[in-house]
Amino acid sequence: MSKPFQKSLARRSSETDPVEVFCRVKPIFGELSCIKVLDSKTILVTTPEVNNRGLSSSNSRGIQYTFEHVFDEKCSQKEVFDRVAFPLVEGLISGKNGLLFTYGVSGSGKTFTMNGVPENGGILPRCLDVLFNSISSVQARKFVFKPDGLNGFDVQSNVDAMLDYQKEMRQRTRKTPRKVPSNENLAARIPDVNKVGDVDDDCLYSVFVSHVEIYNNLIYDLLDDCAGDDNRIRNPQSKILREDASHNMFVHSVTEVEITSTEEAFEVFYKGQKRKRMAHTLLNAESSRSHSVFTVRVVRAPLNSSGDEVLQEKNIVSISQLSMVDLAGSERTNRTKNSGQRLREAGNINNSLMTLRTCFELLRENQTSGTSKVIPYRQSRLTHLFKSYFDGEGQVKMIVCVNPKVADYDESIHVLKFAEMSQEIQVVRPNPVRYELGFTPGRRRANINARDENGNCGNDISPDLGIVYSLGPEYPPYQLQRHDDSDMLKSLSNFLQMRLEKKKALSKELTNKELSFRNRLIKMENDNVLVKQEVATIKAALESERRKKSIIDSKLVHLESLNTNLEWKVMEKNEEISTLKNALEEVKAGLNMKVLEKEKEKQLYKQKMLSDKQRAHREIYQKQKEIKAEYKNKMKMKDEKLRLVKEIVANETLATPLQHDSSSSSLENSVHDNPRKGFVPPVSWALASDSPVASENAGPMTRHRRSLSAPNADGMWLDHRPVTGPLPLNTVLQPNIKKRKSVTQLTNVKDLSNPKTSKYCLTTEADVGGEVETRLYKGDIIATNGGGAQVVFNEVETLRQVSPTKTTPLKRRSDEDIAFLVGGPRAADRCKYAVEGHGKRFRR
Known part of the structure; x- marks a missing residue:
């Protein structure tokens, strides 16, 4: 080309389209159903009387959910494909990206909707059928487009493509032939005969496919050649995600296979399907343990002006892709009874689906509320891989598969709520790139027609003959009749002169x-x-x-x-x-x-x-x-x-003498004054020199005596002498105790609990009718089990001094009155207990 081509990129479209969500109800036979299709857009979910947890529900009303379209139990695979996936194939051929994934619980029919069976193909095989039906006449030679490893493609000439093809054929012949994995019922497959009508004839197309799975949040290539005889990958290496120059996410170093027919596409697809991780669970005989992603990429490049070869410029190559995702089903452990590896797989599946729901909810919130919250695409490989569809351009569609069984009611409710919410997410409408090359439309068809015509004529005349040079018209029919015919000679000379001048002019032009x-x-x-x-x-x-x-x-x-x-x-x-x-x-x-x-x-x-x-x-x-x-x-x-x-x-x-009558009568009175207290033997007593009675009766009667009941030297006495009372102590008749400890108040329990103290004596004095009376309340100190001590009174001794000069009879007072005067109410109570009981226990 003499001038470089001019291209004009279409401006980014500001129009958006919502995520289209379709619902498909799985048919069941002979079981109770909790889902009913009301019309082509609405379903009714009725709450069962007893849910799968065994709890009775009081809410008998149903919940309605609305979608783009609802496929009932009687719909066919063909109807689902024509309504959902056929527009995606049209966009793929015209240069638009598309994403389609199936979502639902385990056993709801996701894999059947996506793959189907050979005799009743699903969405994926029908997409391949329609794609190759549409571009079969405009496919490029193999290896004309070659992946560059950075999510782009290089363009080669026909010669280089032929050399690469021959090289591949030689490598195949040298290698040991390996059994190609295929489906046994592939021959019974019924292909889809539909085709897209609007296909640009002035471009050549090539199709590349890749097949990966996301297992335990790691990406594995299902088309990797490092497989054993059983087509299982040995020590698979996980792949990483990268971002290309156009900010599109792709799987780095993934195997992309160029296919030229539907049969090759199915061979590649079943090769990956046999390597996909499947397992048996209580909910599904063949449960997917990973998310399967099958990507179809269409590479398109315009032809040159002659319409016989692809232009070699890389920047005019258009690349579009359609990703079909079969999501693994969400499941609960209490229903599947998984353990070990299966439990770990279920946990990773549920985590990735939860991340997908979180991203959708934040997308909706940012779009409806105008916020700019960070969307956690990177928390899961699933959301990170398809980040370009939601942040960029593309068509996004979802098929929600539900099982109307009563046992799946709780899971179906969560799935339907998420699916209905997803319809509020807006995605930028894709607008494919258009190039203005200045070439004549229909050049490829014209070149084919020209070659057909040349082949029918049997010559190799090129349609471009170039410029034809001529010296003038043909020679006139000159005939000389006679030798002197000068007119004819002159006419011939003029003709030759004209041709000569023409020749000179042409020669000069040729020289220039x-x-x-x-x-x-x-x-x-x-x-x-x-x-x-x-x-x-x-x-x-x-x-x-x-x-x-x-x-x-x-x-x-x-x-x-x-x-x-x-x-x-x-x-x-x-x-x-x-x-x-x-x-x-x-x-x-x-x-x-x-x-x-x-x-x-x-x-x-x-x-x-x-x-x-x-x-x-x-x-x-x-x-x-x-x-x-x-x-x-x-x-x-x-x-x-x-x-x-x-x-x-x-x-x-x-028998005593008369001079002792007073003392004897006083002693007898002391006995008769308290008949209920019992008789106490006479004791030796001493009269203190400072006593007022002693001063009055000074003489031969004034002498010191010792009480006959004074204690012996065995043990130590606790001598208790209260300070309260009308008379001071130590006046008359005091006992002579050698080993003693004197106290005025019993406020410390240690005085009683002392192991050296074994006897107790309470001394009181009172003026009874003008006579001084001393009382000694004696007892034994006994230790208690609680660590304290108690006093057991066993003897009361009363000493009274009688004046011989006083003739007035003494006023009788009880022992309790005297104790009350000496020691207060408590002393009176103690005295009462001690005297009346003659040995009753008294606890301090």
Whole structure:
């Protein structure tokens, strides 16, 4: 071409189209259905009386969902394809990208809708049929378009394409023939005969396909040649995602196979299908354990002006693709009963589908509310791969497959809600690139017609004959009749002169053209030299870039292998973490069981302690009763002794001299004043020198005496002498106690619980009718089981000084009154208990 071609790119379209969502209801036989098709756009989902969790539902009303179109149980595969996928094939041929995926729970018919069976093909085989039916007459020679590894294509000439084809054929003959995986029922397949009518005849088309699966959030190539005899990939390497110059996501280093017919396409498709990961579950006999992505790419390039060869410019090549995705079904573990590897696969499938739902919800929120939230495409390989469709241009369609069985009610509700929400997402309408090359339309058809005509005539005349040079008209019919015919000679001379001048003019023009051609040739030669130098420079730079690219590729392969190893290590660590978590849960459960056992033991111990305490209390009570009975017997014996002593004293009183009548009468009065207290033997007493009574009765009666009941030296006494009372202590009749500890108040329990203290004595003095009376309340200190002490009173001694000069009878007072005057109410109570009981226990 003398001038470079001109191209004009169409402006990016600002118009948007919603995501088209279609619903297909799977037919069921002999089971209850919870989904009913109301019309071509609406379905009704009725809440079952008992859902799959075994809970009765009180909401008996149905929920309606509206879609672009609803296919009922009786619709055929042909109807689904014509309504959903045929427009995508038209857009693919015209240069538009498309995305179609099936979505639903396990066992809802997604794979059947996408693939079908050989005798009743699904969407994918019908797309291939219609595509090759439409472009069969305008297909390019194989290897004219060659992938460049960066999601683009290089254009080769027919000669280079033929050399590559021969090279491939030689490699095939040298290799050991491997069994081509194919479907046994491929011969019974019924092809689709539809075709797209609007196909540009002045372009050549080539078709490339790739087949990958997303398994456990890793991408694997199903067409990789490193397979065994059973067509299973040995040690598959995961692929990475990259972004090309047009910001489109693609799988790096994926195998793209150029196909020229429908049969080749099906051979490639079934090859990948046999390598796809499938497994048996409770919900489906052949359940997909990965997301399958089958991509068809159509490469289109215009022909030259002659219409016989593709233009070699790479930047005018148009590339469009259609991705058909068969999503793995969402499933619940409580229904599938998966474990181990199947449980891990189900978790990754559910996570990727949840990421897809999250991305759709954020897209809708950004478009409806005008927000700019970050969409987490990179959280899943599935959403990251198709990011270009939602952020760029393309047609996006979804087929939601639902199973109307009552057991799938809960899962179907979630699927239908997500599908109905997806219709609110807007995608930019694709607008294919158009080039203005200035070529005549229909040139390819004209070239074919010209070749047909030349072949029918049997010659090789080129339709371009060039310029025809002529010296003039043909010679006139001159005939010389006579030798002197001058007119004829003159006419011939003029004719020859004219031809001679014409010849000179043509010669001059030819010389000028030769000179011009020579100058142009010299200029072209110079330009050629410059171009060669430039080409050499470019080749050197290209070679350097290739070396750099090879280094980068090797580094990339190394890093990919490292990345794969790290991913495997991460997976192993995650498994270890899950194992450790399970072990930790078991340990926690064991600790909880031990805590519960300890609590039970503690309760049992408390009950046992309570029973032991009650038994101890009963034993103590029984011992107290025995001790009481013993002390009562002793007191009876003492009372009997006291009665005898009283009788003896009474007899001795009659025999004493007269000067002792006052003292004897006072002693007798001391006995008769308190008859209920019992008789106390006479004691030796001493009269203090500072006593007022002593001052009044000074004389031979003033002498110090010792109480006859003074304690012996065994043990230590606790001498309790309260400071309250009308008279001070140490006045008259004080006991002589050697080992004692004197206290005025019993506020410290240690005074009683001291192991060295074994006796207790409470001393009180009172003025009774003008006479000084001293009382000694004696008892034994006994330790208690609780760590304290108790006093058991066993003796009361009353000492009274009687004035011999006083004739007025003494006013009788009770022991309780005197104790009240000396020690207060509490002392009176203690005295009452001690005197009345003669040994009753009194606890301090």
